Amino acid sequence: MHGIMYGTETSSEELSRLSSLSELGRRALECKVEADLSDEAEALVRKVVESNPDDYTLWNYRREWLLSLKGEAHDRLVKVWNDELRLTEKALLRHPKAYATWQHRVWLLAEAKDMEIDLATRTGLFEKELALCSKMLKMDARNFHAWAHWERVSKIAGKHEPARVVEYTEQQINADFSNYSAWHYRSVNLAEGIPIQDKTALDQLLDEEVDRLRQAFYTDPDSQSAWFYYRWLLNGAPYYSEGKTSALFNIKDEFLKNELKACQELIDLEPFSKWALLTKVYLLRRLGREAEAEDTIVKLTEIDPMRLGYYRNLASTSTRAV
């Protein structure tokens, strides 16, 4: 999780646990070399991946073992699949960001059909995935694996539910508006997630989004996730669908002028807010007010000398979008 340090000292018990674990890992790899698909080998591998969920070689080995069960009785397969999902869950609770484990879970769900596990069972499995994602996000609302898993699983299930995602991102943003993942998945799903009937509804949606952002900017102007989402909105909220990119909103100069005014109000309160100033540069350029934009960039170089090179480059690429 963010900002939480791992312990710096390793206790003697931990050291002995680690050394016995590496011994087990070595033995498990030997089994793999010998292509041993026996129950004993399986139990050994299970023990190792549970403690070390990052070991992708051993997860691969487990997949070989799982595939070897093809054609067995349906009941047995369902049990094995449930056990395997439980194993990955245990592993994820130990290490919530183990790529190999998340990958293994996705594989299990994708492969269930090929293994001839029936539809009812598979539907049940997918419901559990959403519960797992919620559980993992409750532990760490910014666990990008859990967010991505939700998307992947929805795709496999053929149950893409953008409205549900948009609603969920709102909850997460309310809980912590510095949650970049929440803003990101909101942007990815917004166009499809909100049924837009007419222009009035679109205008209203834009107002609501901007108002929510305004609350975030004024509560904490240093929280950058909201500023990124704002930039995306000012671009008309572009989204990719059916092979082409379209914009959800038609952004007019009038709107940009209003936003510039609001941005300036915040700068009046917080003259050193670099995100507000950077956004001001962007808005000025969109409105073709290059000279004022350059003045603002000079100010940025003064208050944020650590990124001098970035601002110089910004000044030199006046025609390009910021």
Next chain:
Amino acid sequence: MDAAIDIGDVDVVIVGTGISESILAAAIARTGRQVLHLEKGSTYGDSWTTIDLEELIRTSEIPNGLATENDTWESINSERIKLANRSLQSRIEVVANFGSVDDAIKASVDITPRPLFCNGTMVNLLVKSGGGDYVDFKALNASFLDFGDTPGGIQRVPQSRSEVFQSRLISAPEKRLLMRFVKICTDEDTTTDEQREKQMSSSNFDEYMEAMLLNEKLRTLISNALIFVEDPKSISVQHGRDLLQLYFSSLARYGTGNALLLTNYGGSELSQAFCRISAVNGSIYVLRRAVEEILLEDGAVSGILTTAGDRLNTRHVFASSMFDPGRLGEEDVVWRFVGVLQRAILDGHSRTLVIVPKGVGSRTSTVRVWQVDSSLGVCGDGYFVLYAECVDGSGTEEDIRSALARVLGESYSEKISRGIIFKQRMWTRKEHGSRPSNLEWIHDVPVEIDFTGAIEQAEALFRSNFPDEGWFPEPVNVVPEVSESSEPGDANASYDQRHDASPTEEEPVDDKEVLARSGSPQTT
């Protein structure tokens, strides 16, 4: 029941199991001294006790035992001090009754209910002393403030960053001013010279808030609901900043989303936690026994005579000032309400605090109203215990009634299933004539959030009487356990076997059992 206390001489006798008394008992027992701790009532806590609501109402009907001037004169001579014959009912005078006896309503209520800060003096003392093993808490869910008619009645107080973000009460520019002010007050490093200047030139906290451009709404919000001060003009800039720091460090401590905690099973658990530390360090506990007389020799305390006729020699007596025969009637009063509801106030929140400030209506005192639910183990599912207290001694019954009307509506009396408005008598006066040097009176402490006054009193008495001893030193050979993993909402590790170890109002343990328990001291 009336078994003799057969332990010979003791170093210290403590009379009463209020918070200060219990903390003191634990601190002294930790020094290895033999403590005898007596409680006149049948539950721990004295004025901090947790008691069945019906029993409280019944108790208050018994004559109150307030002393008259004659008693005083009779009570003291060169050989003995005859203690005042008072008990819990001396503290309570019921002035209004709501609802009628209903067997379905079972509630354990605190006489002196009190929320505490996650990073306040009590939690820190529990951590330092190890008392945290014996008590656990739930966080408040939400705080509200009554703004009167503008900007419109009772409003949710935005506390954490996410609540400020979502709040509809304050506008975006106000959010910036509030957040900036909080940051300046809680993080010295970010303070600019200009801000420091304003801090220096303001003569009180209210002026400082004004200098920092906070409007009236924000100033009301901060003083009433974040630092819990009625009049921010009455405190210094530094004091205000310290209080704000306490609030935000409390908010951050356990990730509960609220700065305040409520004690599971009621406030007397806190007294019991310290009595337990005392008992495992060898102290003797006897309930339902009081001190009749303090015996003197050459102007100093030499022993005590209990109500059951036990006579013991001792070098120190610490007694609740309720028993001080030099005290006549009441010195201070706190107006309170306690009652049971069958519907939550401000729907959707189970543990809620509402501040109804002095300025609203014609109130003479700010009233704090709060509701606890069955998750605290004090009432049945679907019931709620509601408390109200005047934070100022100048409060009145009318203040309580008008606050109830704000929170429950004008027809509040119909919504209260069972409850009382009562006057709580307090003996807070510090100076009251001469006494032997080895007799100390332990005074009642004024209303506040948390237990700072009670803890400071115990520490001051401990340090002046035992200047060579440490105040809850780290125990040797014990590895302190850090319970960082506890669930949000449960600030401390849960303590399941509380009924095995600490007698409560539901299961009074008879004296023999109490004596047996403390008979095998385990020194740390």
